Amino acid sequence: MTDRFADKLLTWYDQHGRHDLPWHHDRNAYRVWVSEIMLQQTQVTTVIPYFEAFMARFPTVHDLANAPVDDVLSHWSGLGYYARARNLHKAAQQVVEEFDGEFPKDQEQLESLTGIGRSTAAAIIAQAFGKRATILDGNVKRVLARYHAVPGWTGQTAVLNRLWEHAEEHTPDERVRDYTQAIMDLGATVCTRTRPDCETCPVSGGCRAYALGETTLYPGSKPKKAKPEKTTWMVILEDSDGRILLERRPPSGIWGGLWSLPELDPAYGPEELSEACEQRLGMSCGDPELVSGFRHTFSHYHLHIQPARLPVTGSTKVADTAQQRWLHRDEALALGLPAPIRSLLTEPEQAALL
Template sequence: MTDSFSQRLLSWYDRHGRHDLPWHHNRNAYRVWVSEIMLQQTQVTTVIPYFEAFMERFPTVQDLARAPVDDVLSHWSGLGYYARARNLHKAAQQVVNDFDGEFPADPQTLESLTGIGRSTAAAIVAQAYGIRAAILDGNVKRVLARYHAVPGWPGKTAVLKTLWEHAEAHTPSERITDYTQAIMDLGAMVCTRTKPDCQACPVNADCQAFAHSETHLYPGSKPKKAKPEKTTWMVIVEDSEGRILLERRPPSGIWGGLWSLPELDPAYGAEELQQACEQELSLTCSEPELIGGFRHTFSHYHLHIQPARLTVSDNNTVADSDRWQWLHRDQALNLGLPAPIRTLLTEPEQAALL
């Protein structure tokens, strides 16, 4: 079964797979690693321009390790899940400091690096070093769950264990670089989340879900919970020089480590924003100008953002520090900003449509 599955998949890949992705060129462990982290929960078409810009700015792991974290976050802005960027930066420093700038060729050693899990470690050694290692990213989970009709949500330990066993069994000893790309491509291009093209699938002859017309049942869905709704004021505070006040968010949590606009308690009414700025930011401001609000959805809640623009009316301003910065817009846009904040600073009318 293993030989048949992998052989059919590789034959399909030779004809239909993706052979010209940016990380396939000048392939090395660093480029593979960055692409794998970017591709977590992000589509290939979205990742490609980010990857190319990232490689231009940080061509080697040494360049990434010595770069300021704000620079790294700036080049990640818009990709989301910003913990990935912070972990990428930390892991680059580990590779430089602990491994002389060379990525280990051992999956378990790779897993000791910040932000690298079992599947990512396997993808690095398979694609960069040609070492046999089974991968199990989201696309592969979907392919194997359907092929073997594995019931249940892959987030459950028992289900994940079964899928890993199948992944190990199907991984060949030869052409491992092509195989890992092939099974990811099959999930992304054919065995898609909705409306899979089963007739074009090279392993449909013995796919259990296809045989019973039950592809929609696999993999099992994560139990749904209603996302809570939260609200906040975000204030665009400008001083007499046209500079905007930005606040660095805490290193962990939503938008961790990024620069954002100051937030005010949603309990304040619009007519109380001047008072709120004085009490919470120690700033004396003009009357607020409200901008169209919008909702931003995170993985576990919805955030209703109501922006307001205010002008500082005296010289009693927050001093620059590690937490606060007064910056002109062009300077601000060079920092790591969450995508909605970047849009709010450049095209506030568009932010209201997000």
């Protein structure tokens, strides 16, 4: 049975869809997979330069699997949600070790790879192999929630199950590669989160939310919860050779596995920072110079960062280890750094507050 939704969507895609994205060229499972992971919670325009640089450095799954994780993270720096990069690296190693470097074409086997869920596995099957598979990423959820007027937040199991049913119902047997791109494009360019362009939408004639004049009600919003506020000192410790001390963050959690600046308890006052550095790191430091603080927002809390520069005036007990390194700025910038830390190390000197 012909599905009018898919039929109209494909006709629209032929004229208005995106046909020339970088991962459409030399299309294979590896390139599709990397693009899908990068596109999670990130817009296409942001992803394109990262994808091209990533492919230049890691052109095959073997190149990615064999690369140091620091190299992978450095090419991810600025994209955020760094667990994606760590999972990407681990999954590449799984593909090489468990599947002889060939991505499986089976949904269940793809989902066995680290960081690949149901929708991402389906996208790889449809986009790379041209086989019928049903996707349900953020854009698709929004399109289908409006088209069928499905109430509720898409993070709720019952709502998600209904959307999966609708997604399966509309996925065609033919041109599935074009269809999956088309429905993602529709959500990204027409059925947008705010101010959807319903007048140009190819499926608005059957859209229940549009007929009701209530497109803004679908999908339902996530229940709001106030984000907690946290504060930390970040110290830029510079020795007599002009090197800065960096510390690797734990493998899980915020900025997991990335290199960052040492942190000190916010309970310390500015005049206590030198003593705190000696207690925690075993080094003598001069007076601190505070620079403009800023707030960085994570998915579940706000972090107020107060940076301070301290010259190291004596010998230090801190030697290079797997978790700590003394590096010149250009060396530091070659590592995987969180975007705020990269900015602190690259922006011009800011006016001191002390």
